[in-house]
Amino acid sequence: MGAAQGLRWIAATWGKGSAIVQARAYLEKTLIPPLIGAANRLSAAMTRMAASISATLGALAATLSRAAGALATSVLRFAVSVVQWIASQAVALANWASNQLSGLSELLASALNRLKSILNQMLALLSKLGAVVLDIYGSPLLLGEKIWNLIPACIRDPIVDFIGPIILRQI
Secondary structure: OHHHHHHHHHHHHOOOOOHHHHHHHHHHHHHHHHHHHHHHHHHHHHHHHHHHHHHHHHHHHHHHHHHHHHHHOOOOHHHHHHHHHHHHHHHHHHHHHHHHHHHHHHHHHHHHHHHHHHHHHHHHHHHHHHHHHHOHHHHHHHHHHHHHHHOOHHHHHHHHHHHHHHHHHHO
16 A cells, blocks of 8 residues: 555656655655554554463463363373373463563564664654755755764863853853
């Protein structure tokens, strides 16, 4: 659905002079916010699914353990060791699945958080580019901000401490 919408948009704007501006606005307003929302929903669904599977396997193991206990007092005592073995295997499976699914859930959550971080950075960049398109004189500020942020704080802070009072005296 999203790819088809994107292809329709390309077909509609191809060859027009404002395609770049429209592309920026389309990405910033239409495409990236739903991607961030989908990443949030996917992460939450994966966490719920892992918890549900772990809980179900734990309940199965508990039921088998209760069945082994019930068989111990019945006429079918010979089956107790078999049911106890099955119960212990179910407990081991539940523990393994819980560990693996929680690890998978954490890995997926980490990847989705990284994706959201990248998408948010793209949104911030597109917003700044939009501001530069509206005010071309803002482009040195955009570049200056990037360069200023690359300077280590141990160098930047003394410069701010030196220039700050000078600017305040001028006001």
